[in-house]
Amino acid sequence: MASARPVLEAPEISRVLTRIAHEVLERNRGADDLVLLGIPTRGTHLARRVAERLVAAEPGAGPLEQLVGSLDVTMHRDDLRRNPVRALGRTSLPPGGVDDCVVVLVDDVLFSGRTVRAALDALSDLGRPRAVRLAVLVDRGHRQLPIRADHVGKNLPTAAEESVRVMLEEVDGRDAVLISGPDDAPEPAPEPAREQAPGAADEEGAR
Amino acid sequence: MRHLLSAADLSREDALELLDVAEEMAATQAREIKKLPTLRGRTVVNLFFEDSTRTRISFEAAAKRLSADVITFSAKGSSVSKGESLKDTALTLQAMGADAVVLRHSASGAAHRLAHAGWSGVGVLNAGDGTHEHPTQALLDAFTLRRRLAERAGGDPARVLEGARVAVVGDVLHSRVARSNVLLLETLGADVVLVAPPTLLPVGVGTWPCRTSWDLDAVLPDVDAVMVLRVQRERMGGGGFFPSAQEYTRRFGLDGRRLRLLPDHALVMHPGPMNRGLEISAEAADSPRSTIVEQVANGVAVRMAALYLLLAGEDAA
Incomplete structure (x- = not known):
């Protein structure tokens, strides 16, 4: 699609994930009882990257395998009957489970909030965490449920018809966040638009 | 679907x-x-x-x-x-x-x-x-086989069954499980051989995508799994498919001796319910290589x- 324009590139994504790792540690006062669960597909990779940074930053943080897992929410979604059937992602918990842990859900884009709603349901079938927090790379607004992220990589004001696409090295071969208008809508010259978007969003990003 | x-x-x-x-x-x-x-x-x-x-x-x-x-x-x-x-x-x-x-x-x-x-x-x-067919039974058999073979050899789960050698033994004629298994395993790339007395092979088995044999002892040393079928006596009416249960067991039953002809990793499968002592002996059914309960x-x-x-x-x- 010609109208897709990048709003985050690889170095920015890397810095954002480092910041999120430190925020998570600060909020949790260390890495004790911490479990990061990524929501497949891209959330899983993001969770892993945040966990790697967390282990590097915090001497007491346990090995990666005890810190990070994945949580597939497909079977808890409320829109299954509106779409063609989906393949399932993998759910894998650290060996200790999630009981009495602080679980940080990690996803790429926070939009309607329905995926997170499904994740909370899926999580409650797996155990009883002490607290659940939410970290996302991009918050693009337009929530349909009373859900808010605790750690946001970048707030990205969008129109509902626009689409935000997160690309990650592990899945797509490169790191980038792209925003594109409604299909084939003529974008008013991509260059100026690109300058505007990061400026508007950065202020909110750090929260 | x-x-x-x-x-x-x-x-x-x-x-x-x-x-x-x-x-x-x-x-x-x-x-x-x-x-x-x-x-x-x-x-x-x-x-x-x-x-x-x-x-x-x-x-x-x-x-x-x-x-x-x-x-x-x-x-x-x-x-x-x-x-x-x-x-x-x-x-x-x-x-x-x-x-x-x-x-x-x-x-x-x-x-x-x-x-x-x-x-x-x-x-x-x-x-x-x-x-005719029993597709979910074939799928659970393929699932069990794939899981066990992947545990042993690892590798891409999509390709584990490629080239796997499976013997399906017994009453193929009355078995919907056999037909579904042959078709599915062929789709997944496995190599299937049916072993049965000629009276218990269906007409047209030559068009199935598999080999056939009458000699179980010759087949067993060379397989990754042997799938034993139930002898469906309730469908045999007046009989005449084999001379006696003892003779069937002697030639096509999976007993302790035949169990030891199998390679070390080979699995014993049965869709159930079993006629213990007819197509499968208790020793084979209860051996560690049997996946019969796991299949359920x-x-x-x-x-x-x-x-x-x-x-x-x-x-x-």
Whole structure:
């Protein structure tokens, strides 16, 4: 699609994930009882990257395998009957489970909030965490449920018809966040638009 | 996927998708809370015109674990014994709001008829039709085999069954399990050999995508799994398929001696129910390489996957 324009590139994504790792540690006062669960597909990779940074930053943080897992929410979604059937992602918990842990859900884009709603349901079938927090790379607004992220990589004001696409090295071969208008809508010259978007969003990003 | 009628309808991609979904379903069944909300509000009818224990219970457990409502309907004690036709039964079930029907019937092709006669719009899962097919049994056998072989050798799960050597032994003639297994294993790239007395091989077996043999001892040293079929004496009427049970056991039964002819890693499978002492000895059935109980457990995961793929998506127009 010609109208897709990048709003985050690889170095920015890397810095954002480092910041999120430190925020998570600060909020949790260390890495004790911490479990990061990524929501497949891209959330899983993001969770892993945040966990790697967390282990590097915090001497007491346990090995990666005890810190990070994945949580597939497909079977808890409320829109299954509106779409063609989906393949399932993998759910894998650290060996200790999630009981009495602080679980940080990690996803790429926070939009309607329905995926997170499904994740909370899926999580409650797996155990009883002490607290659940939410970290996302991009918050693009337009929530349909009373859900808010605790750690946001970048707030990205969008129109509902626009689409935000997160690309990650592990899945797509490169790191980038792209925003594109409604299909084939003529974008008013991509260059100026690109300058505007990061400026508007950065202020909110750090929260 | 609209219906699951025959292993022949499954492409390699369909079959692998179903096995992958089943793998995730199996993982959910290891948890403390096994129930998922996925099929809430859907109704599954188990329509069993023939006796069955494990298939009926397995489908019922699978549907319930996915939160579907289950209505079990067995021919005994129903209007079928008063002479109601399959068509009228189907119309009744649709009027009750069934989304899917799991059908076990003694007539080959009954599931196909129910799915394609235009009587109703429900999804149909074939749970065994006469001597024709039993696709979910073949899928759970393939699932079990793939899991065990992958544990041993590792590698890409999509390719584990490529080149796997499987012997299917016994009453092929009356077995819907054998036909479904041959078709599915061939789709997945495995190499199947049927071993049976000539009287228990169906006419036209030469057109099946597999080899045949009459010599079990010669086949066993060379396989990754041996699948023993039940001798279906209830379908044999006056007999005459083999001279005596003892002679059948001597030539085609899996006993302790034959067990030791197998390679160390080879598995012993049986779809159940077993005739212990006829086609399989207690030593073989209870040996550590037997997957017979595991097959039953995997059956629930595979049937959950089939119900999920049939019912979870949007309604077909």
